[in-house]
Amino acid sequence: MKRIFMSVAASVAMIVVFAAGDAVACDVKVSVYEGLRETYRVGDEVILKLEILQTHRNCSESINATKYRTAGLEVSTATPWKEAGNNKFERFVKVKIIELPAGPATFEVSRDCSREGGYAVISMPRNS
Secondary structure (H helix, E strand, O other): OHHHHHHHHHHHHHHHHHHHHHHOOOEEEEEEEEOOOOOEOOOOEEEEEEEEEOOOOOOOOOHHHOEEEEEOEEEEEEOOOEEEEOOEEEEEEEEEEOOOOOOOEEEEEEEOOOOOOEEEEEEEOEOO
16 A cells, blocks of 8 residues: 555656646746836836746757837847856847837737747836
């Protein structure tokens, strides 16, 4: 009986470990590094810090496959990706607030891969 219990417990533990390994995604963060304000006006410049931690270690996608989407922002410059630690990458992106109909300016970062990828967005409220 003890042998059966140990066998079942080991099987459950293996399933949990393998399931967790497949479900893990990149940890993606985006934050204001320089130029933080409560609200932004057209023409304001902001430097964003992008951080990606590849939690699954052996990613099939290059860090350069990271995608961006903006609304109400124009990308001025960006540094190359740099490895800032074990499986951790960072990059700085300078953006400028531009004229758009309404709503906050947004910067979205996404990664797609066989292990779910990752996603982050930052919203910057604009003055009317």
